[in-house]
Amino acid sequence: MDDVLREAFQRMERATLERREVLRLMGFAAAASAGLPTILQYARAQDTVAAASQVIRGKSDVLIVHNDRTGVMETPLEELRKNAITPKEILYMRNNQILEPQGRSLDPVPLEGWSITLGGLVAFPRTIDASTLADLPQTEAEMVLQCSGNGRSFYARAVMTRGTQWAHGGMGNVVFSGVKLSDLLDTFDPPLDPRPEALFVTAEGADGPPEGASHPDFEHSLPVDDVLERAILATHMNGEPLPGAHGGPVRLVIPGYYGTMNIKWLSRLYFVTMQTNNVNQIPRYRVPQDPIQPGSPIDYTFENSEPSWRQRVKSAIFAPLDGETVNGPVELRGVAWNDGTVPVSMVQVSTDEGKTWTAAAVDVPSSTYAWHHFSAQLQLPAGDHRIWVRAIDDLGRSQPLQGTVRWNPSGYEWNGADVITVTVS
Amino acid sequence: MMQRIGLFVVAALVGAFVLTLSPAAQTWAQGGSGPLPPGPGVELVYAKCTQCHPITQVAESKGLPAFLWEDTVGLMKKLGMKVTEQEQSTLLDYLTVYMGPNPPPTETASETPAGGGESTTGETRAQASGDLESVDGAVVYQANCAACHQPEGQGMAGAFPPLAGHAANLFAADRDILPLILRNGLQTTIEVEGTSYSGFMPAWPTLSDAEVAAVLNHVLSSWGNKEALPEGAELYTVEDVTGLAGAEVDVVQRRQQLTLE
Numbered sequence: 001m002d003d004v005l006r007e008a009f010q011r012m013e014r015a016t017l018e019r020r021e022v023l024r025l026m027g028f029a030a031a032a033s034a035g036l037p038t039i040l041q042y043a044r045a046q047d048t049v050a051a052a053s054q055v056i057r058g059k060s061d062v063l064i065v066h067n068d069r070t071g072v073m074e075t076p077l078e079e080l081r082k083n084a085i086t087p088k089e090i091l092y093m094r095n096n097q098i099l100e101p102q103g104r105s106l107d108p109v110p111l112e113g114w115s116i117t118l119g120g121l122v123a124f125p126r127t128i129d130a131s132t133l134a135d136l137p138q139t140e141a142e143m144v145l146q147c148s149g150n151g152r153s154f155y156a157r158a159v160m161t162r163g164t165q166w167a168h169g170g171m172g173n174v175v176f177s178g179v180k181l182s183d184l185l186d187t188f189d190p191p192l193d194p195r196p197e198a199l200f201v202t203a204e205g206a207d208g209p210p211e212g213a214s215h216p217d218f219e220h221s222l223p224v225d226d227v228l229e230r231a232i233l234a235t236h237m238n239g240e241p242l243p244g245a246h247g248g249p250v251r252l253v254i255p256g257y258y259g260t261m262n263i264k265w266l267s268r269l270y271f272v273t274m275q276t277n278n279v280n281q282i283p284r285y286r287v288p289q290d291p292i293q294p295g296s297p298i299d300y301t302f303e304n305s306e307p308s309w310r311q312r313v314k315s316a317i318f319a320p321l322d323g324e325t326v327n328g329p330v331e332l333r334g335v336a337w338n339d340g341t342v343p344v345s346m347v348q349v350s351t352d353e354g355k356t357w358t359a360a361a362v363d364v365p366s367s368t369y370a371w372h373h374f375s376a377q378l379q380l381p382a383g384d385h386r387i388w389v390r391a392i393d394d395l396g397r398s399q400p401l402q403g404t405v406r407w408n409p410s411g412y413e414w415n416g417a418d419v420i421t422v423t424v425s
Numbered sequence: 426m427m428q429r430i431g432l433f434v435v436a437a438l439v440g441a442f443v444l445t446l447s448p449a450a451q452t453w454a455q456g457g458s459g460p461l462p463p464g465p466g467v468e469l470v471y472a473k474c475t476q477c478h479p480i481t482q483v484a485e486s487k488g489l490p491a492f493l494w495e496d497t498v499g500l501m502k503k504l505g506m507k508v509t510e511q512e513q514s515t516l517l518d519y520l521t522v523y524m525g526p527n528p529p530p531t532e533t534a535s536e537t538p539a540g541g542g543e544s545t546t547g548e549t550r551a552q553a554s555g556d557l558e559s560v561d562g563a564v565v566y567q568a569n570c571a572a573c574h575q576p577e578g579q580g581m582a583g584a585f586p587p588l589a590g591h592a593a594n595l596f597a598a599d600r601d602i603l604p605l606i607l608r609n610g611l612q613t614t615i616e617v618e619g620t621s622y623s624g625f626m627p628a629w630p631t632l633s634d635a636e637v638a639a640v641l642n643h644v645l646s647s648w649g650n651k652e653a654l655p656e657g658a659e660l661y662t663v664e665d666v667t668g669l670a671g672a673e674v675d676v677v678q679r680r681q682q683l684t685l686e
Contacts, residue, residue, distance in 0.1 A: 049479045066485070067478045160488040160526070162497050209505065279503055297492050409493055 056245045058106030060089040066164045070095040071103070071245070074169040081318035084371070085142070086172030088243050094147045094170065096218050096280070099207040099265045102248065108241030109249040116233070116250060118185075120270035121198040126188060130235070130250050136187060139180045139232055141255045143369035144337045146171035148258035148285060148308035151403075151414030158294035158404035161411025168316045168418075173335070173371040176242075176253045178234040181227060181269075194224060198271035201227045203252050205265035220261050220285070221275035222254060222309065230254050233266065255369040256340035258308045258413070260285055281307060287408045294407035310339035312406075312415035313399055315347060315374070315391040322420040330378040330422060332360065336391035340369035346392040347374040351385055354401050354417075360389070380424045390417040460484040462528060466519035469631045473506060473516060476572055483524065491521040507568040512631075557663050560635045562643025569632065570640065573624060578648040584624035586617045589648035591685075596645060597655045598683045602676075603644075604666045607637050609676045617685075634666040 052063035055071050063073040071093045079090050088106055095103065102109045111130040119125035150170035155161045164170075185192045204219040222231075234253040235242055242248035247264025254261055260280075275281055283300040285308045292298050298305070315336040320326050336344045343364070348357035360376035378387070392398040400406065403416015459480055461467050474483050489497070498516055502508065508516065522528065567576065573585040580587030595602050610628035614621050629637070638661040644650060645660060 049481055067482055069478055156488065159490060160486070160493075162486065162489060162493045164482065165485045279500075284500075295490055297496070409496065 056093065056104055056106065058089060058243070058245070059093075062090060063092075064169065066166075070098045072164055074166055075172065077168055077316075077318060077321060080169055080172065084173065084373075085238055086174055088238060088240070088246065091145070091172040091174065091246065092147065092170050093245065094149070094164070094259060095207075095264075097205075097207040097209060099205065099244075102244035103207070103265070104245065106243040106245050109244045111235060111249045114249045116266055117268045118192055119268070120202070120272050121195040122192050122271055123195070124188070124190060124192060126192055128184075133179045133184070133233055133235055133250070136179045137183055138177055139183070140175060140177040141232060141253070141369055142173065142175045142365065142367045143253075143255040143340065144171060144311065144371060145174055145259050145262065146311060146337075148260050148412045149410070151314075151416075152411035154403055154414050154416060155294075155407055155411045158407050161407070161409060163410055170259075171316075175238050176232055176234040176251075176255075177236045177239075178232045178242075178250070178253070181231040181233060181252075182229070184233060185228075194228075194271040197273050198224055200224055200272050200275055201231075202268075202270045202272050202276050203263040203266065204268040204270075205247070205263045206267040207265055217278075218280050219276055219278050220263060220307070221272065221281055222257070222261055224271065226254060226257070226309070230256065255367075256310055256338075258285075258311055261307075261309060275302065275307070284410065285412065287406070287412050291405055292407065294404055297409060308412050310341075311337065312413055313338040313344065313391050313393050313397045314415040315389050315399065315418050317387070317389055317418050317420050320420065320422050323422075324420075325423040325425055327425050330380055330385075330387070330424065331375070332378055332387065332389075333373065333375040334389060334418070335371035335373055336362070337369075337371055338391070338393045338397065340367070342394035343368050344372045344391050344393045347372075348390050348392065349376050349378065350388040350390075351378060351380060353386065354388055357390075382424050384421060384423050386419055386421050388417050388419045462523045464519055464523040464529075466515040467523070469512060469515050470519055472569070472627070472629075472631055473508060473512070474501075477501075477505070483520075487524050487528075488526050489520075489524065491525055494520040494524065509564065509568060512568070557635050557638055560633075560639040562636075562639035562641070565632065565636050565640040566643050569629065570644075578644060578650075580622070581624070582620055582622075584622060585626075586615060586622040588644050588650070590650060590653055591617050592641075592644045593650040593653035594685045595683070596650075596658065597653075598685055599679070601669060602680060602683065603641050604637055604661065604669050605672070605674055605676050606680065607632065607641070608666075608669060609674070611676055611680060613677045613681070615680060634670075635663045637661075637666045638663050 049065045050068040051061045052059040052065050052073050053061050055065060055068045055073070059073065060079075062079050063075060066072040066074060072095065073093045075086070075090050075092050080086065098104070111134060114130035115127050116130060117125065117127045147166060147170035149163050150166050151168060152161055152163055153165040153167055156165075200221040201224050202219055202221045204217060207218065209217055232253045232255070234247075234251045235249060237243065237246060242251060247262070247266070250266045252263040252266045252269070282302065282305075286300050286305040287308060288298055289304050289306060313336075315334055317332065317334040319333050320330065332349060336347050338344050345362060347360040347362050349360050350357045358376070360374040363373040365372050372391075374389075388401070390399040390401070399415050399417045401417050403414055406413060406415065459471065461470065461480065461484060470483060471480055474480060486497075495517060498506075498513060498520070502513075570588075574580055574588050575585075578588035578592070580589075580591075592603065606626065607629050611626040614623040616622075632640070642660040645654060
């Protein structure tokens with residue numbers, strides 16, 4: 001069966017086949033992969049969504065599926081909190097587009113035969129075969145991978161916002177490894193030095209927009225300084241070859257950046273003077289420069305808004321769960337993180353609606369980009385309590401008590417102080 | 426390097442795993458409105474939105490302010506949704522009222538008999554576009570049919586039968602079968618020239634009689650169908666389609682009994 005899929009894919013790669021034939025092959029391959037007869041039931045007939053494992057082979061059915069076409073799925077908190085490093089089977093997914101068929105499975109994808117073009121404002125553009133990455137020095141980063149829409153549903157405390165209504169589960173803590181982009185550039189002779197006027201890097205994956213769509217392909221522009229300082233051409237996740245569903249064989253990973261900026265199935269990196277005006281750079285994936293009234297529109301320009309690049313300081317309570325009944329002292333625990341520029345050394349807890357705060361214990365993680373685990377024991381009288389948590393990083397950046405002050409129409413970058421209600425029995 | 430992989434491929438790949446209608450989908454097929462509250466235009470929301478994402482993703486956005494629904498429909502158009510101006514206003518009328526922050530109470534909405542709101546819409550739309558001359562069948566085709574039957578009517582093996590050539594054969598065998606299929610849907614496995622097709626063909630209550638006639642005439646005039654039509658064949662009029670409304674016909678049986686050239 002895999003051979004059928006691979007054959008279909010390779011044929012598409014070579015683009016030597018009539019599209020109709022590819023569709024036929026892929027249709028058969030998909031049906032075969034499910035061990036089913038070749039009966040295609042048009043998805044329009046669905047009122048409910050398919051289980052995660054049916055959307056992406058290898059995913060666990062504990063995931064909440066938001067979109068079963070391209071693959072948008074969320075990890076419930078009670079599953080997310082079980083592991084310090086989020087296993088690939090339960091790691092969240094958010095695809096605007098999917099690269100068929102390799103994006104449909106957690107299986108690895110061979111590096112050999114995968115090419116990446118580095119061009120734009122450089123003296124000597126290059127195209128490399130991904131297999132060369134295996135021979136270069138490797139870099140590893142334990143880091144939070146988080147959808148820029150994670151927590152979007154909480155904006156509804158003011159006015160509901162547009163898009164998938166994520167709770168806290170559009171994130172995970174994973175270990176990416178591969179070759180630092182700057183190391184790769186140094187290996188070329190002559191070195192592939194970007195010209196000084198290159199202020200951004202525009203990155204693109206091999207996935208494409210739906211047939212007949214009038215909009216251009218998905219791509220993002222990133223600030224060149226952060227890219228050269230941080231970016232990894234990731235070929236592994238959690239010590240294993242990067243699953244196809246998470247961007248394998250090569251994903252551009254910028255530790256500390258929101259998930260969408262970490263381009264899957266990396267095929268092209270261009271050094272440029274200006275951000276792309278692709279719909280996914282503007283107006284999508286942006287937040288207002290200055291606060292706007294919740295519920296009011298904004299016409300995004302490059303000047304009045306900024307892209308969802310670096311993650312905001314944030315925390316999530318893992319235990320107790322919201323609404324849980326607790327017997328005895330409350331064993332509070334959770335995670336905090338930021339954009340990794342500095343550690344998050346302080347997490348504070350309030351049980352009186354933010355009037356007073358006490359410090360929780362915060363673990364020192366292996367990397368500033370990773371989850372910082374915190375814990376506190378609270379002695380509370382019997383009854384209902386609201387418990388607030390906010391993180392403060394070493395630059396003094398913190399979380400607003402009312403996260404809705406950062407309200408934006410698409411509900412990106414929620415980082416309000418986290419709050420749960422518990423009943424002490 | 427860039428692969429332009431079709432929407433329909435994604436739909437079909439996922440669809441491949443779904444062999445039977447979910448109970449909710451069966452409710453839908455029987456005239457219910459699934460996870461969305463009933464109201465005029467709900468089935469158009471269903472038809473357009475589920476081409477790219479499940480209806481649950483609309484359902485979870487219940488409560489969005491009107492300007493964000495307008496924004497969203499605009500964004501979906503940028504991302505490939507094809508709608509006529511009239512369809513767009515039908516979508517927005519439904520979404521801003523029934524999926525907005527202050528929807529009418531469900532009791533009021535459910536007082537409308539199941540399907541009642543839908544037929545109201547159908548009538549309005551049929552009146553608004555009752556003139557065959559004013560409807561462009563090619564536009565209707567690209568907006569509603571091409572995702573499955575393909576832009577050139579070539580179909581998709583295993584799922585969606587070709588219309589190129591095949592539509593003319595159907596017309597020659599039974600002049601009423603095409604409008605009957607559009608009005609009633611066709612959920613069965615059929616054989617066309619030795620290949621079987623099992624995709625889900627829904628009924629199209631969202632299309633007015635004029636749109637049904639126009640889109641069929643477009644199909645019958647394209648992709649080799651015109652040449653294959655019997656001599657002196659007359660294309661559809663709006664009255665042809667209207668005349669079949671409510672006809673008590675077992676479309677599956679009628680289609681299976683046809684002997685095609």
